[in-house]
Amino acid sequence: MRRPNLNSRVGRTVRPGIKILPLLLAGWLLICSPGGGCGPSGPPVFDGEAAFDFLEEQCRIGLRYPGSREHRLLQRYLADKLKDFRANVSLQPFEGVLSTGDTLHLINIISNYNREAKKRILLGAHYDTRPVADRDPDPANRLKPIPGANDGASGVAVLLEIARLLGEHKPPVGVDIILFDGEDYGEADKAEDFCLGSSYFARHLKGYWPASVIIVDMVGKKDLVLKKEAYSDAYSSDLLEEIFSVAHRMGISEFRDEVGPSIIDDHLPFIRAGIPSVDLIDFDYRYWHTIQDTPDKCSPRSLEAVGRVLLEYIWQQGS
Ligand SMILES: [Zn+2]
Structure with a gap:
Protein backbone atom coordinates (compact mmCIF):
# COMPACT_ATOMS: atom_id res chain seq x y z
CA MET A 1 0.00 0.00 0.00
CA CYS A 32 -9.81 8.35 0.42
CA SER A 33 -12.99 7.09 2.05
CA PRO A 34 -13.27 3.43 3.14
CA GLY A 35 -13.52 1.17 0.11
CA GLY A 36 -11.91 3.80 -2.07
CA GLY A 37 -8.75 1.73 -2.15
CA CYS A 38 -6.26 4.41 -1.26
CA GLY A 39 -4.69 5.78 1.86
CA PRO A 40 -4.73 4.16 5.30
CA SER A 41 -8.39 3.08 5.00
CA GLY A 42 -7.93 0.90 1.89
CA PRO A 43 -6.51 -2.63 1.82
CA PRO A 44 -2.87 -3.40 1.03
CA VAL A 45 -1.99 -4.51 -2.49
CA PHE A 46 -2.00 -8.26 -3.16
CA ASP A 47 1.01 -9.43 -5.18
CA GLY A 48 0.13 -12.35 -7.47
CA GLU A 49 3.79 -13.10 -8.20
CA ALA A 50 4.59 -13.38 -4.50
CA ALA A 51 1.61 -15.71 -4.04
CA PHE A 52 2.78 -17.80 -6.99
CA ASP A 53 6.17 -18.18 -5.29
CA PHE A 54 4.34 -19.69 -2.30
CA LEU A 55 2.56 -22.11 -4.65
CA GLU A 56 5.85 -23.22 -6.21
CA GLU A 57 7.61 -23.51 -2.84
CA GLN A 58 4.92 -25.92 -1.60
CA CYS A 59 5.23 -28.04 -4.73
CA ARG A 60 9.01 -28.13 -4.45
CA ILE A 61 8.66 -29.76 -1.02
CA GLY A 62 7.23 -32.79 -2.82
CA LEU A 63 4.08 -34.93 -2.62
CA ARG A 64 2.34 -33.72 0.53
CA TYR A 65 -0.27 -36.33 1.45
CA PRO A 66 -0.97 -37.25 5.10
CA GLY A 67 1.54 -39.71 6.49
CA SER A 68 4.34 -38.65 4.15
CA ARG A 69 7.59 -37.01 5.22
CA GLU A 70 6.76 -34.14 2.83
CA HIS A 71 3.43 -33.57 4.62
CA ARG A 72 5.36 -33.03 7.86
CA LEU A 73 7.88 -30.77 6.11
CA LEU A 74 5.01 -28.73 4.71
CA GLN A 75 3.49 -28.34 8.18
CA ARG A 76 6.76 -26.90 9.43
CA TYR A 77 7.10 -24.63 6.38
CA LEU A 78 3.57 -23.25 6.84
CA ALA A 79 3.84 -22.65 10.58
CA ASP A 80 7.24 -20.94 10.09
CA LYS A 81 5.91 -18.73 7.30
CA LEU A 82 2.91 -17.62 9.35
CA LYS A 83 5.16 -16.81 12.31
CA ASP A 84 7.45 -14.84 9.97
CA PHE A 85 4.33 -12.93 8.93
CA ARG A 86 3.67 -11.99 12.57
CA ALA A 87 0.60 -14.14 13.08
CA ASN A 88 -0.29 -15.69 16.37
CA VAL A 89 0.10 -19.37 15.36
CA SER A 90 -1.23 -22.48 17.06
CA LEU A 91 -1.52 -26.11 16.00
CA GLN A 92 -4.60 -28.27 16.41
CA PRO A 93 -3.56 -31.92 16.24
CA PHE A 94 -6.26 -34.57 15.95
CA GLU A 95 -6.86 -38.08 14.73
CA GLY A 96 -8.90 -38.50 11.56
CA VAL A 97 -10.66 -41.85 11.55
CA LEU A 98 -11.64 -43.07 8.11
CA SER A 99 -14.60 -45.30 7.30
CA THR A 100 -12.07 -48.10 6.69
CA GLY A 101 -11.07 -47.84 10.36
CA ASP A 102 -7.64 -46.44 9.47
CA THR A 103 -6.48 -43.48 11.56
CA LEU A 104 -4.58 -40.48 10.22
CA HIS A 105 -2.55 -38.15 12.44
CA LEU A 106 -3.52 -34.70 11.21
CA ILE A 107 -2.91 -31.07 12.22
CA ASN A 108 -4.90 -27.93 11.49
CA ILE A 109 -2.67 -24.84 11.43
CA ILE A 110 -4.41 -21.85 13.00
CA SER A 111 -3.26 -18.24 12.77
CA ASN A 112 -4.85 -15.02 13.98
CA TYR A 113 -4.59 -11.34 13.10
CA ASN A 114 -6.08 -8.51 15.16
CA ARG A 115 -6.79 -10.89 18.04
CA GLU A 116 -8.60 -8.25 20.13
CA ALA A 117 -11.34 -7.64 17.55
CA LYS A 118 -14.70 -9.23 18.32
CA LYS A 119 -15.91 -9.41 14.75
CA ARG A 120 -13.89 -12.11 12.99
CA ILE A 121 -13.59 -13.55 9.50
CA LEU A 122 -12.27 -17.05 8.90
CA LEU A 123 -10.28 -17.62 5.72
CA GLY A 124 -9.55 -21.30 5.10
CA ALA A 125 -7.79 -23.59 2.65
CA HIS A 126 -6.64 -27.20 2.76
CA TYR A 127 -2.92 -27.87 2.60
CA ASP A 128 -2.89 -31.64 2.30
CA THR A 129 -2.70 -33.18 -1.16
CA ARG A 130 -4.36 -36.31 -2.46
CA PRO A 131 -2.48 -39.61 -2.05
CA VAL A 132 -3.89 -41.09 -5.27
CA ALA A 133 -4.34 -39.67 -8.78
CA ASP A 134 -7.52 -41.66 -9.25
CA ARG A 135 -8.75 -39.45 -12.13
CA ASP A 136 -5.57 -39.79 -14.15
CA PRO A 137 -6.24 -40.81 -17.77
CA ASP A 138 -3.41 -43.35 -17.56
CA PRO A 139 -4.38 -46.25 -15.25
CA ALA A 140 -0.69 -46.78 -14.45
CA ASN A 141 -0.67 -43.41 -12.63
CA ARG A 142 -3.81 -43.86 -10.56
CA LEU A 143 -2.05 -45.09 -7.42
CA LYS A 144 0.52 -42.29 -7.50
CA PRO A 145 0.07 -39.15 -5.33
CA ILE A 146 -0.89 -35.86 -7.02
CA PRO A 147 1.46 -32.83 -7.04
CA GLY A 148 -1.50 -30.64 -5.98
CA ALA A 149 -0.39 -27.32 -7.46
CA ASN A 150 -3.96 -26.20 -7.94
CA ASP A 151 -5.69 -28.69 -5.60
CA GLY A 152 -3.94 -27.81 -2.35
CA ALA A 153 -1.15 -25.31 -2.97
CA SER A 154 -3.18 -22.59 -4.73
CA GLY A 155 -5.60 -21.81 -1.90
CA VAL A 156 -2.78 -21.87 0.66
CA ALA A 157 -0.69 -19.60 -1.57
CA VAL A 158 -3.45 -16.96 -1.63
CA LEU A 159 -3.79 -17.12 2.15
CA LEU A 160 -0.02 -16.91 2.75
CA GLU A 161 0.18 -13.74 0.68
CA ILE A 162 -2.77 -12.32 2.61
CA ALA A 163 -1.01 -13.30 5.86
CA ARG A 164 2.16 -11.52 4.73
CA LEU A 165 0.15 -8.35 4.12
CA LEU A 166 -1.89 -8.57 7.33
CA GLY A 167 1.38 -8.82 9.26
CA GLU A 168 2.26 -5.39 7.88
CA HIS A 169 -1.22 -3.85 7.84
CA LYS A 170 -3.50 -4.59 10.76
CA PRO A 171 -6.95 -5.46 9.38
CA PRO A 172 -9.99 -3.51 10.60
CA VAL A 173 -11.64 -6.75 11.82
CA GLY A 174 -10.21 -9.96 13.23
CA VAL A 175 -8.96 -12.40 10.61
CA ASP A 176 -8.27 -16.07 11.31
CA ILE A 177 -6.38 -17.91 8.60
CA ILE A 178 -6.80 -21.64 9.06
CA LEU A 179 -4.96 -24.20 6.96
CA PHE A 180 -6.94 -27.42 7.16
CA ASP A 181 -5.52 -30.91 7.00
CA GLY A 182 -7.15 -34.09 5.68
CA GLU A 183 -9.47 -32.55 3.10
CA ASP A 184 -8.58 -34.82 0.22
CA TYR A 185 -7.81 -38.30 1.51
CA GLY A 186 -11.10 -40.15 1.05
CA GLU A 187 -12.22 -42.57 -1.60
CA ALA A 188 -14.37 -40.90 -4.24
CA ASP A 189 -17.68 -42.42 -3.08
CA LYS A 190 -17.12 -41.85 0.66
CA ALA A 191 -18.03 -38.24 1.35
CA GLU A 192 -17.54 -38.70 5.10
CA ASP A 193 -13.80 -39.32 4.57
CA PHE A 194 -13.24 -35.85 3.07
CA CYS A 195 -12.91 -32.54 4.92
CA LEU A 196 -11.57 -34.15 8.10
CA GLY A 197 -9.74 -31.03 9.34
CA SER A 198 -12.57 -28.56 8.84
CA SER A 199 -15.06 -31.05 10.34
CA TYR A 200 -12.92 -31.46 13.44
CA PHE A 201 -12.44 -27.71 13.75
CA ALA A 202 -16.17 -27.00 13.35
CA ARG A 203 -17.00 -29.60 16.05
CA HIS A 204 -14.69 -27.84 18.52
CA LEU A 205 -15.57 -24.17 18.13
CA LYS A 206 -15.71 -23.58 21.93
CA GLY A 207 -17.46 -20.26 21.64
CA TYR A 208 -15.55 -19.08 18.57
CA TRP A 209 -18.12 -17.78 16.11
CA PRO A 210 -16.79 -16.01 13.00
CA ALA A 211 -19.14 -13.68 11.13
CA SER A 212 -18.25 -15.44 7.90
CA VAL A 213 -16.16 -18.31 6.60
CA ILE A 214 -14.55 -18.12 3.17
CA ILE A 215 -12.81 -21.21 1.80
CA VAL A 216 -10.48 -20.97 -1.21
CA ASP A 217 -9.68 -24.15 -3.11
CA MET A 218 -8.50 -24.75 -6.69
CA VAL A 219 -8.15 -21.03 -7.39
CA GLY A 220 -4.84 -21.13 -9.27
CA LYS A 221 -5.74 -22.39 -12.73
CA LYS A 222 -4.85 -20.27 -15.77
CA ASP A 223 -7.96 -18.50 -17.10
CA LEU A 224 -9.73 -18.96 -13.78
CA VAL A 225 -13.55 -18.83 -13.82
CA LEU A 226 -15.25 -18.61 -10.42
CA LYS A 227 -18.92 -19.47 -10.56
CA LYS A 228 -21.14 -19.44 -7.49
CA GLU A 229 -20.64 -22.82 -5.83
CA ALA A 230 -24.12 -24.28 -5.37
CA TYR A 231 -24.10 -25.11 -1.62
CA SER A 232 -22.75 -21.63 -0.90
CA ASP A 233 -25.49 -20.17 -3.11
CA ALA A 234 -28.20 -22.24 -1.40
CA TYR A 235 -27.16 -21.72 2.23
CA SER A 236 -25.10 -18.51 2.37
CA SER A 237 -26.38 -16.44 -0.52
CA ASP A 238 -26.03 -13.06 1.23
CA LEU A 239 -22.33 -13.63 1.88
CA LEU A 240 -21.78 -15.00 -1.60
CA GLU A 241 -23.53 -12.01 -3.20
CA GLU A 242 -21.48 -9.62 -1.10
CA ILE A 243 -18.21 -11.19 -2.24
CA PHE A 244 -19.23 -11.32 -5.90
CA SER A 245 -20.45 -7.73 -5.84
CA VAL A 246 -17.07 -6.66 -4.40
CA ALA A 247 -15.43 -8.44 -7.36
CA HIS A 248 -17.77 -6.79 -9.87
CA ARG A 249 -17.18 -3.33 -8.42
CA MET A 250 -13.43 -3.95 -8.73
CA GLY A 251 -13.85 -5.11 -12.34
CA ILE A 252 -12.41 -8.57 -11.57
CA SER A 253 -13.81 -10.64 -14.40
CA GLU A 254 -12.83 -14.07 -13.03
CA PHE A 255 -15.95 -13.92 -10.82
CA ARG A 256 -19.02 -14.88 -12.89
CA ASP A 257 -22.67 -14.37 -12.05
CA GLU A 258 -23.76 -17.97 -12.63
CA VAL A 259 -24.30 -20.89 -10.31
CA GLY A 260 -21.75 -23.69 -10.63
CA PRO A 261 -21.76 -27.26 -9.32
CA SER A 262 -22.16 -28.32 -5.66
CA ILE A 263 -18.82 -29.26 -4.18
CA ILE A 264 -18.05 -31.17 -0.99
CA ASP A 265 -15.46 -28.94 0.55
CA ASP A 266 -14.31 -27.36 3.80
CA HIS A 267 -17.20 -24.87 3.90
CA LEU A 268 -19.82 -27.58 4.56
CA PRO A 269 -18.99 -28.28 8.24
CA PHE A 270 -19.46 -24.54 8.93
CA ILE A 271 -22.72 -24.36 6.99
CA ARG A 272 -23.93 -27.29 9.11
CA ALA A 273 -22.90 -25.36 12.23
CA GLY A 274 -25.02 -22.40 11.09
CA ILE A 275 -22.22 -19.99 10.11
CA PRO A 276 -22.44 -18.19 6.74
CA SER A 277 -19.81 -19.98 4.66
CA VAL A 278 -18.81 -20.01 1.02
CA ASP A 279 -16.39 -21.91 -1.17
CA LEU A 280 -14.53 -20.06 -3.91
CA ILE A 281 -13.55 -22.79 -6.36
CA ASP A 282 -13.16 -23.39 -10.10
CA PHE A 283 -14.03 -27.04 -10.43
CA ASP A 284 -13.70 -27.08 -14.22
CA TYR A 285 -10.07 -28.26 -14.14
CA ARG A 286 -9.01 -31.06 -16.46
CA TYR A 287 -5.98 -31.97 -14.35
CA TRP A 288 -8.05 -32.50 -11.18
CA HIS A 289 -6.77 -35.57 -9.24
CA THR A 290 -4.18 -36.38 -11.90
CA ILE A 291 -0.38 -36.32 -11.75
CA GLN A 292 -0.59 -33.38 -14.20
CA ASP A 293 -1.77 -30.95 -11.49
CA THR A 294 1.52 -29.00 -11.64
CA PRO A 295 2.48 -25.29 -11.32
CA ASP A 296 2.65 -24.75 -15.10
CA LYS A 297 -1.16 -25.13 -15.18
CA CYS A 298 -1.51 -22.22 -12.74
CA SER A 299 -0.98 -18.46 -12.97
CA PRO A 300 -0.16 -15.52 -10.67
CA ARG A 301 -3.05 -13.56 -12.21
CA SER A 302 -5.62 -16.06 -10.95
CA LEU A 303 -4.24 -15.99 -7.41
CA GLU A 304 -4.20 -12.21 -7.52
CA ALA A 305 -7.83 -11.95 -8.64
CA VAL A 306 -8.96 -13.94 -5.60
CA GLY A 307 -6.57 -12.29 -3.15
CA ARG A 308 -7.57 -8.76 -4.15
CA VAL A 309 -11.26 -9.51 -3.65
CA LEU A 310 -10.67 -11.10 -0.25
CA LEU A 311 -8.63 -8.14 0.98
CA GLU A 312 -11.22 -5.63 -0.24
CA TYR A 313 -13.97 -7.67 1.45
CA ILE A 314 -12.02 -7.73 4.74
CA TRP A 315 -11.45 -3.97 4.68
CA GLN A 316 -15.10 -3.33 3.92
CA GLN A 317 -16.13 -5.23 7.05
CA GLY A 318 -14.48 -2.55 9.14
CA SER A 319 -16.37 0.36 7.60
ZN1 LIG B 1 -8.91 -32.62 -4.42
Whole structure:
Protein backbone atom coordinates (compact mmCIF):
# COMPACT_ATOMS: atom_id res chain seq x y z
CA MET A 1 0.00 0.00 0.00
CA ARG A 2 1.28 3.48 -0.85
CA ARG A 3 0.31 6.32 1.35
CA PRO A 4 0.22 9.87 0.07
CA ASN A 5 3.09 11.80 1.58
CA LEU A 6 1.01 14.44 3.31
CA ASN A 7 3.91 16.32 4.82
CA SER A 8 5.81 16.93 1.61
CA ARG A 9 2.63 17.75 -0.31
CA VAL A 10 1.49 20.26 2.26
CA GLY A 11 4.97 21.64 2.82
CA ARG A 12 5.78 22.25 -0.82
CA THR A 13 2.51 23.62 -2.09
CA VAL A 14 0.73 25.82 0.40
CA ARG A 15 2.81 25.79 3.59
CA PRO A 16 -0.35 25.88 5.66
CA GLY A 17 -0.57 27.29 9.09
CA ILE A 18 -2.36 25.53 11.90
CA LYS A 19 -5.79 26.66 10.65
CA ILE A 20 -5.39 25.28 7.12
CA LEU A 21 -3.96 21.90 8.02
CA PRO A 22 -7.16 20.44 9.56
CA LEU A 23 -9.10 21.42 6.41
CA LEU A 24 -6.57 19.71 4.19
CA LEU A 25 -6.67 16.63 6.38
CA ALA A 26 -10.47 16.49 6.24
CA GLY A 27 -10.48 16.78 2.45
CA TRP A 28 -7.88 14.07 2.11
CA LEU A 29 -9.88 11.72 4.34
CA LEU A 30 -13.01 12.36 2.24
CA ILE A 31 -11.24 11.54 -1.03
CA CYS A 32 -9.81 8.35 0.42
CA SER A 33 -12.99 7.09 2.05
CA PRO A 34 -13.27 3.43 3.14
CA GLY A 35 -13.52 1.17 0.11
CA GLY A 36 -11.91 3.80 -2.07
CA GLY A 37 -8.75 1.73 -2.15
CA CYS A 38 -6.26 4.41 -1.26
CA GLY A 39 -4.69 5.78 1.86
CA PRO A 40 -4.73 4.16 5.30
CA SER A 41 -8.39 3.08 5.00
CA GLY A 42 -7.93 0.90 1.89
CA PRO A 43 -6.51 -2.63 1.82
CA PRO A 44 -2.87 -3.40 1.03
CA VAL A 45 -1.99 -4.51 -2.49
CA PHE A 46 -2.00 -8.26 -3.16
CA ASP A 47 1.01 -9.43 -5.18
CA GLY A 48 0.13 -12.35 -7.47
CA GLU A 49 3.79 -13.10 -8.20
CA ALA A 50 4.59 -13.38 -4.50
CA ALA A 51 1.61 -15.71 -4.04
CA PHE A 52 2.78 -17.80 -6.99
CA ASP A 53 6.17 -18.18 -5.29
CA PHE A 54 4.34 -19.69 -2.30
CA LEU A 55 2.56 -22.11 -4.65
CA GLU A 56 5.85 -23.22 -6.21
CA GLU A 57 7.61 -23.51 -2.84
CA GLN A 58 4.92 -25.92 -1.60
CA CYS A 59 5.23 -28.04 -4.73
CA ARG A 60 9.01 -28.13 -4.45
CA ILE A 61 8.66 -29.76 -1.02
CA GLY A 62 7.23 -32.79 -2.82
CA LEU A 63 4.08 -34.93 -2.62
CA ARG A 64 2.34 -33.72 0.53
CA TYR A 65 -0.27 -36.33 1.45
CA PRO A 66 -0.97 -37.25 5.10
CA GLY A 67 1.54 -39.71 6.49
CA SER A 68 4.34 -38.65 4.15
CA ARG A 69 7.59 -37.01 5.22
CA GLU A 70 6.76 -34.14 2.83
CA HIS A 71 3.43 -33.57 4.62
CA ARG A 72 5.36 -33.03 7.86
CA LEU A 73 7.88 -30.77 6.11
CA LEU A 74 5.01 -28.73 4.71
CA GLN A 75 3.49 -28.34 8.18
CA ARG A 76 6.76 -26.90 9.43
CA TYR A 77 7.10 -24.63 6.38
CA LEU A 78 3.57 -23.25 6.84
CA ALA A 79 3.84 -22.65 10.58
CA ASP A 80 7.24 -20.94 10.09
CA LYS A 81 5.91 -18.73 7.30
CA LEU A 82 2.91 -17.62 9.35
CA LYS A 83 5.16 -16.81 12.31
CA ASP A 84 7.45 -14.84 9.97
CA PHE A 85 4.33 -12.93 8.93
CA ARG A 86 3.67 -11.99 12.57
CA ALA A 87 0.60 -14.14 13.08
CA ASN A 88 -0.29 -15.69 16.37
CA VAL A 89 0.10 -19.37 15.36
CA SER A 90 -1.23 -22.48 17.06
CA LEU A 91 -1.52 -26.11 16.00
CA GLN A 92 -4.60 -28.27 16.41
CA PRO A 93 -3.56 -31.92 16.24
CA PHE A 94 -6.26 -34.57 15.95
CA GLU A 95 -6.86 -38.08 14.73
CA GLY A 96 -8.90 -38.50 11.56
CA VAL A 97 -10.66 -41.85 11.55
CA LEU A 98 -11.64 -43.07 8.11
CA SER A 99 -14.60 -45.30 7.30
CA THR A 100 -12.07 -48.10 6.69
CA GLY A 101 -11.07 -47.84 10.36
CA ASP A 102 -7.64 -46.44 9.47
CA THR A 103 -6.48 -43.48 11.56
CA LEU A 104 -4.58 -40.48 10.22
CA HIS A 105 -2.55 -38.15 12.44
CA LEU A 106 -3.52 -34.70 11.21
CA ILE A 107 -2.91 -31.07 12.22
CA ASN A 108 -4.90 -27.93 11.49
CA ILE A 109 -2.67 -24.84 11.43
CA ILE A 110 -4.41 -21.85 13.00
CA SER A 111 -3.26 -18.24 12.77
CA ASN A 112 -4.85 -15.02 13.98
CA TYR A 113 -4.59 -11.34 13.10
CA ASN A 114 -6.08 -8.51 15.16
CA ARG A 115 -6.79 -10.89 18.04
CA GLU A 116 -8.60 -8.25 20.13
CA ALA A 117 -11.34 -7.64 17.55
CA LYS A 118 -14.70 -9.23 18.32
CA LYS A 119 -15.91 -9.41 14.75
CA ARG A 120 -13.89 -12.11 12.99
CA ILE A 121 -13.59 -13.55 9.50
CA LEU A 122 -12.27 -17.05 8.90
CA LEU A 123 -10.28 -17.62 5.72
CA GLY A 124 -9.55 -21.30 5.10
CA ALA A 125 -7.79 -23.59 2.65
CA HIS A 126 -6.64 -27.20 2.76
CA TYR A 127 -2.92 -27.87 2.60
CA ASP A 128 -2.89 -31.64 2.30
CA THR A 129 -2.70 -33.18 -1.16
CA ARG A 130 -4.36 -36.31 -2.46
CA PRO A 131 -2.48 -39.61 -2.05
CA VAL A 132 -3.89 -41.09 -5.27
CA ALA A 133 -4.34 -39.67 -8.78
CA ASP A 134 -7.52 -41.66 -9.25
CA ARG A 135 -8.75 -39.45 -12.13
CA ASP A 136 -5.57 -39.79 -14.15
CA PRO A 137 -6.24 -40.81 -17.77
CA ASP A 138 -3.41 -43.35 -17.56
CA PRO A 139 -4.38 -46.25 -15.25
CA ALA A 140 -0.69 -46.78 -14.45
CA ASN A 141 -0.67 -43.41 -12.63
CA ARG A 142 -3.81 -43.86 -10.56
CA LEU A 143 -2.05 -45.09 -7.42
CA LYS A 144 0.52 -42.29 -7.50
CA PRO A 145 0.07 -39.15 -5.33
CA ILE A 146 -0.89 -35.86 -7.02
CA PRO A 147 1.46 -32.83 -7.04
CA GLY A 148 -1.50 -30.64 -5.98
CA ALA A 149 -0.39 -27.32 -7.46
CA ASN A 150 -3.96 -26.20 -7.94
CA ASP A 151 -5.69 -28.69 -5.60
CA GLY A 152 -3.94 -27.81 -2.35
CA ALA A 153 -1.15 -25.31 -2.97
CA SER A 154 -3.18 -22.59 -4.73
CA GLY A 155 -5.60 -21.81 -1.90
CA VAL A 156 -2.78 -21.87 0.66
CA ALA A 157 -0.69 -19.60 -1.57
CA VAL A 158 -3.45 -16.96 -1.63
CA LEU A 159 -3.79 -17.12 2.15
CA LEU A 160 -0.02 -16.91 2.75
CA GLU A 161 0.18 -13.74 0.68
CA ILE A 162 -2.77 -12.32 2.61
CA ALA A 163 -1.01 -13.30 5.86
CA ARG A 164 2.16 -11.52 4.73
CA LEU A 165 0.15 -8.35 4.12
CA LEU A 166 -1.89 -8.57 7.33
CA GLY A 167 1.38 -8.82 9.26
CA GLU A 168 2.26 -5.39 7.88
CA HIS A 169 -1.22 -3.85 7.84
CA LYS A 170 -3.50 -4.59 10.76
CA PRO A 171 -6.95 -5.46 9.38
CA PRO A 172 -9.99 -3.51 10.60
CA VAL A 173 -11.64 -6.75 11.82
CA GLY A 174 -10.21 -9.96 13.23
CA VAL A 175 -8.96 -12.40 10.61
CA ASP A 176 -8.27 -16.07 11.31
CA ILE A 177 -6.38 -17.91 8.60
CA ILE A 178 -6.80 -21.64 9.06
CA LEU A 179 -4.96 -24.20 6.96
CA PHE A 180 -6.94 -27.42 7.16
CA ASP A 181 -5.52 -30.91 7.00
CA GLY A 182 -7.15 -34.09 5.68
CA GLU A 183 -9.47 -32.55 3.10
CA ASP A 184 -8.58 -34.82 0.22
CA TYR A 185 -7.81 -38.30 1.51
CA GLY A 186 -11.10 -40.15 1.05
CA GLU A 187 -12.22 -42.57 -1.60
CA ALA A 188 -14.37 -40.90 -4.24
CA ASP A 189 -17.68 -42.42 -3.08
CA LYS A 190 -17.12 -41.85 0.66
CA ALA A 191 -18.03 -38.24 1.35
CA GLU A 192 -17.54 -38.70 5.10
CA ASP A 193 -13.80 -39.32 4.57
CA PHE A 194 -13.24 -35.85 3.07
CA CYS A 195 -12.91 -32.54 4.92
CA LEU A 196 -11.57 -34.15 8.10
CA GLY A 197 -9.74 -31.03 9.34
CA SER A 198 -12.57 -28.56 8.84
CA SER A 199 -15.06 -31.05 10.34
CA TYR A 200 -12.92 -31.46 13.44
CA PHE A 201 -12.44 -27.71 13.75
CA ALA A 202 -16.17 -27.00 13.35
CA ARG A 203 -17.00 -29.60 16.05
CA HIS A 204 -14.69 -27.84 18.52
CA LEU A 205 -15.57 -24.17 18.13
CA LYS A 206 -15.71 -23.58 21.93
CA GLY A 207 -17.46 -20.26 21.64
CA TYR A 208 -15.55 -19.08 18.57
CA TRP A 209 -18.12 -17.78 16.11
CA PRO A 210 -16.79 -16.01 13.00
CA ALA A 211 -19.14 -13.68 11.13
CA SER A 212 -18.25 -15.44 7.90
CA VAL A 213 -16.16 -18.31 6.60
CA ILE A 214 -14.55 -18.12 3.17
CA ILE A 215 -12.81 -21.21 1.80
CA VAL A 216 -10.48 -20.97 -1.21
CA ASP A 217 -9.68 -24.15 -3.11
CA MET A 218 -8.50 -24.75 -6.69
CA VAL A 219 -8.15 -21.03 -7.39
CA GLY A 220 -4.84 -21.13 -9.27
CA LYS A 221 -5.74 -22.39 -12.73
CA LYS A 222 -4.85 -20.27 -15.77
CA ASP A 223 -7.96 -18.50 -17.10
CA LEU A 224 -9.73 -18.96 -13.78
CA VAL A 225 -13.55 -18.83 -13.82
CA LEU A 226 -15.25 -18.61 -10.42
CA LYS A 227 -18.92 -19.47 -10.56
CA LYS A 228 -21.14 -19.44 -7.49
CA GLU A 229 -20.64 -22.82 -5.83
CA ALA A 230 -24.12 -24.28 -5.37
CA TYR A 231 -24.10 -25.11 -1.62
CA SER A 232 -22.75 -21.63 -0.90
CA ASP A 233 -25.49 -20.17 -3.11
CA ALA A 234 -28.20 -22.24 -1.40
CA TYR A 235 -27.16 -21.72 2.23
CA SER A 236 -25.10 -18.51 2.37
CA SER A 237 -26.38 -16.44 -0.52
CA ASP A 238 -26.03 -13.06 1.23
CA LEU A 239 -22.33 -13.63 1.88
CA LEU A 240 -21.78 -15.00 -1.60
CA GLU A 241 -23.53 -12.01 -3.20
CA GLU A 242 -21.48 -9.62 -1.10
CA ILE A 243 -18.21 -11.19 -2.24
CA PHE A 244 -19.23 -11.32 -5.90
CA SER A 245 -20.45 -7.73 -5.84
CA VAL A 246 -17.07 -6.66 -4.40
CA ALA A 247 -15.43 -8.44 -7.36
CA HIS A 248 -17.77 -6.79 -9.87
CA ARG A 249 -17.18 -3.33 -8.42
CA MET A 250 -13.43 -3.95 -8.73
CA GLY A 251 -13.85 -5.11 -12.34
CA ILE A 252 -12.41 -8.57 -11.57
CA SER A 253 -13.81 -10.64 -14.40
CA GLU A 254 -12.83 -14.07 -13.03
CA PHE A 255 -15.95 -13.92 -10.82
CA ARG A 256 -19.02 -14.88 -12.89
CA ASP A 257 -22.67 -14.37 -12.05
CA GLU A 258 -23.76 -17.97 -12.63
CA VAL A 259 -24.30 -20.89 -10.31
CA GLY A 260 -21.75 -23.69 -10.63
CA PRO A 261 -21.76 -27.26 -9.32
CA SER A 262 -22.16 -28.32 -5.66
CA ILE A 263 -18.82 -29.26 -4.18
CA ILE A 264 -18.05 -31.17 -0.99
CA ASP A 265 -15.46 -28.94 0.55
CA ASP A 266 -14.31 -27.36 3.80
CA HIS A 267 -17.20 -24.87 3.90
CA LEU A 268 -19.82 -27.58 4.56
CA PRO A 269 -18.99 -28.28 8.24
CA PHE A 270 -19.46 -24.54 8.93
CA ILE A 271 -22.72 -24.36 6.99
CA ARG A 272 -23.93 -27.29 9.11
CA ALA A 273 -22.90 -25.36 12.23
CA GLY A 274 -25.02 -22.40 11.09
CA ILE A 275 -22.22 -19.99 10.11
CA PRO A 276 -22.44 -18.19 6.74
CA SER A 277 -19.81 -19.98 4.66
CA VAL A 278 -18.81 -20.01 1.02
CA ASP A 279 -16.39 -21.91 -1.17
CA LEU A 280 -14.53 -20.06 -3.91
CA ILE A 281 -13.55 -22.79 -6.36
CA ASP A 282 -13.16 -23.39 -10.10
CA PHE A 283 -14.03 -27.04 -10.43
CA ASP A 284 -13.70 -27.08 -14.22
CA TYR A 285 -10.07 -28.26 -14.14
CA ARG A 286 -9.01 -31.06 -16.46
CA TYR A 287 -5.98 -31.97 -14.35
CA TRP A 288 -8.05 -32.50 -11.18
CA HIS A 289 -6.77 -35.57 -9.24
CA THR A 290 -4.18 -36.38 -11.90
CA ILE A 291 -0.38 -36.32 -11.75
CA GLN A 292 -0.59 -33.38 -14.20
CA ASP A 293 -1.77 -30.95 -11.49
CA THR A 294 1.52 -29.00 -11.64
CA PRO A 295 2.48 -25.29 -11.32
CA ASP A 296 2.65 -24.75 -15.10
CA LYS A 297 -1.16 -25.13 -15.18
CA CYS A 298 -1.51 -22.22 -12.74
CA SER A 299 -0.98 -18.46 -12.97
CA PRO A 300 -0.16 -15.52 -10.67
CA ARG A 301 -3.05 -13.56 -12.21
CA SER A 302 -5.62 -16.06 -10.95
CA LEU A 303 -4.24 -15.99 -7.41
CA GLU A 304 -4.20 -12.21 -7.52
CA ALA A 305 -7.83 -11.95 -8.64
CA VAL A 306 -8.96 -13.94 -5.60
CA GLY A 307 -6.57 -12.29 -3.15
CA ARG A 308 -7.57 -8.76 -4.15
CA VAL A 309 -11.26 -9.51 -3.65
CA LEU A 310 -10.67 -11.10 -0.25
CA LEU A 311 -8.63 -8.14 0.98
CA GLU A 312 -11.22 -5.63 -0.24
CA TYR A 313 -13.97 -7.67 1.45
CA ILE A 314 -12.02 -7.73 4.74
CA TRP A 315 -11.45 -3.97 4.68
CA GLN A 316 -15.10 -3.33 3.92
CA GLN A 317 -16.13 -5.23 7.05
CA GLY A 318 -14.48 -2.55 9.14
CA SER A 319 -16.37 0.36 7.60
ZN1 LIG B 1 -8.91 -32.62 -4.42
